[in-house]
Amino acid sequence: MLILGIETSCDETAAAIVDSARPAGARVLADVVLSQLDEHRPYGGVVPEIAARAHIDHLDRLIAQAMDEAGLTFADLDAVAATAGPGLIGGVIVGLMTAKAIAAAAGKPLVAVNHLEGHALTARLTGDIAFPYLLLLVSGGHSQILVVEGVGRYRRLGTTIDDAIGEAFDKSAKMLGLGYPGGPALEAMARQGDPGRYDLPRPMLGRDGADFSFSGLKTAVRQTIERLGEALDEQARRDICAAFQVAVGDVVADRLGNAIRTVARPADGRRPTLVVAGGVAANGYLRQRLADLAGAEDYELAIPPQRLCTDNGAMIAWAGAERLAAGLTDPLDYPARARWPLDPEAEPRPFAGVKA
Template identity: 45%
Template sequence: MIVLGVESSCDETGLALVDTETGLLSHALYSQIAMHQEYGGVVPELASRDHIRRALPLLEQVLREAKIDKSAIDAIAYTQGPGLAGALLVGASVACGLGLALGKPMIPIHHLEGHLLSPLLASKPPKFPFISLLVSGGHTQLMRVEGIGQYTLLGETLDDAAGEAFDKSAKLLGLSYPGGPAISRIAESGDPSVYTLPRPMLHSKDFNFSFSGLKTAVLTVVKNHPGELSEQDKANLARAFVDALVDVIVAKCSSAMRHSGLKRLVIAGGVGANTQLRAGLNAAAAKKRFEVYYPELEFCTDNGAMIAFAGAMRLKADPAQAQCDYAFNVRPKWPLAELKAI
């Protein structure tokens, strides 16, 4: 069966087609980064309006690349939440309107489930069960994943998510949005011995995170610095920030692996593309003797492929997941714990 996926939870419009038997057929993504850069972050109203402009052209693109007609679609999966309400409404209305026109069943998908399952799109996917680190602009969570819909929260951030801390710290350094790639890039030329920043909750003996204090430490250095920061100063501070954040995440992941007794760690979310984080996790995996899996770089950020894939997996496990109910609603705040196991 062929599933169309529609993702519009924030600032990326993504559509994709997945076959439940053969896998990903095609996918297309439009990122709004350039539009939001001048504001230093996502403007919800602008994001919603841009989703309206992009959705149907991207639909035509994925159909063309898959060489199928829209009548060949068997079910439509869409992001119901969490996310920006207006942005979610655009994707839900496009998906459900198309479903109504074609008489196809709908599968509402939890955005975080899409991320959690995205590494399974890789050529060598991990097998259940595994520990998953979901690390993005809005979330930093460690979960035990037993199967589709079987997610146990082990720990999460108590304040800023890792990606949020990246963005705020980058703004303090006068870097462009999004902050993660900008900080990671200049950190490569930074001297790690110049600044030492705190490692929040490193020894908390649980699996929770906190990154607000790390961002505040960057602010303190910037405020107390005599005169403007030079480019090398910025690189040194960026390096200290990245080292601190990576140390905490790697330590928490290693602890979760030891506590669970599992041997597979799966990384999901946009910050999972960070080169320093990947290097730290790979080193820990080699030392602690566990395997670490990442989604393909193109599937780290929000995308339609992960929504189509999550829909396909749910449909394959339980065909009753898809229903011809076109009276859609969105859930901007939707706890992952409310998902039911299949």
């Protein structure tokens, strides 16, 4: 099956074509992503109105580029998939309406994709991973641990009760004057820092369950910066970054370890798999901590290539292919959704916003 995937949920405008042919294996025929970093950098974060306008300005061109790279016309497609939520509603509407127009004009099925499901299934695009598997989904807006039982079937074990991991990275970096986006800059500074110089808290560490909390850690970073005052030199910034990153690693390992111990191992005797997805999965330190945890718990670890960890069209095309193969398509009046939990039965977290 040939699927066009469109992603516009935040500040990346993306289009991709995936050939989901089996058993030869899926192939990404085209994957075009336009980042809006320059548009949002002066504001220190994503401005929803600017993001939506940028999607309008660039999406048609990117779709045309992807189709040209794949050597296809719309008539060649088997379906059109687009993110229908969750995300910044203006951007979601741009991508979903464009997908509806293409599907209607070409007479192709529409697949409305949950952005989180795109992340959740990406590891199956790049590797031979069977259901069920454990998923750690970590990004600027989401921090969740789920059991992926199948396409459209997710059981949440834990989520953030306040801030997402990526949000904590970006806001801590902003307080340290590292610019936007802050996560990669903070990771780079941490490599040259002493994580033992500053004692930062580990929220939720040692508690039952698998929920996260990062607002207290972020507050501790701010208080450390204020306490240092003029003594906040370049080495102090590096050391705070290192301390912050290690604290996050400790929390993630603790929370994920709790989740692992509540999940039954596969009945067929195979090693269970831990999949890590989302933009924060690109962080090298956290990847190593997760590799150590997986080894200690006798789990296989699967992390998609870095370019597929951040938002992209290929993950939406692949999720569309998985849903189409399961006989799941959507009407052309399918609504855009700002919030859309993967596990609708999970208890909501009142202060977690779209992250729940």
